[in-house]
Amino acid sequence: MKKRLMLVMAALLMASHSAHAINARYRQLLERSGCTQMSEMQGCDIHKSKAENAKAGFVKKVPAEGVDPAASANASPYAGTWTAVGPDGGTVAEIQIDARNRVKVNGKSVKARRGDGGLTFKQGFITYFIQGDRRLKGEDYWVDSDAKTRGPINAR
Template sequence: MFRQTAIALTLTLLGSAQVHAINAKYAEQLERSGCTQVTEAQGCDIHKTKAENAKAGFGAAAPAADSGLNMSYAQKLERSGCTQVSELSGCDINKTQAENAAAGFGAAPAAASTSPYAGNWVATFPETGATVANIRIDDQDQVWVNDKQVSARKSDGALVFKEGMVTYTIQGDRRLKGEDGWVDNDAGTKGPIAAK
């Protein structure tokens, strides 16, 4: 019984000894350099100062004299209009807010329309490129097909409208390519719609 207790006590002590794996000197180097164990593995040098590592892109932002090339992550998010979630979806923190808005992330620039459908569109035959219809959509999603106003409805992120036997669909998410199109239910033909 004494032997089992001694073995259990030894194993317990060995298991708890690993909790204090970082020694005091190493912890001081991390503090002085502005590095963490993770950033050190990524190239942060624990033998340099916080300022030197900041210039290399680790830790706090670089001084203003560097023209913002080494901005902190939070500053890049602010400048780009991205969030951590939208960055995972493709928003580029190294681009401006206007560039990301044009790519469909964040708020659109002030001069841009509030509707993703607004603008002039042309429906064409895929084989010949001949025009099927000229489409105009305003900021309130009112639609004109060949200068005739038609009613429109939103369905699953797309604006859908009909003129005669032809049904037109324009996607609201401009990142989706090749999904704007028309279908003539009478003739059984279909084709693309492109922005002018």
């Protein structure tokens, strides 16, 4: 009986040990502090500001003194006009994104969300993803879940 109980307990412990994803509060602390998960493990304090962590040598980009943080947030990597290109080279959609990450696809406003290192939005069966790190090329794409097609999104 004891062996069976121990076996059940061990199985429950193994099953309950799941990978922990980053939660919203922790993500918010990381963004506010300028830390990454890696830099936090090296000593970056998520409870301090970006400026304080920059003085400690953990943050590379720091807003200038006296500059409104909301103004620096207006420098969105997504802002601009984008073209979704189909497999045959034709235009699938014209995408406009303003500095506040408000998105219009073919002139119609759509809801967008930031996550996974980029901006994701959907119109109909087509899901669009624009990478936030502009150094990465070829990472902007669209996927049509109905027609099972995919293509690149190019900045104009």
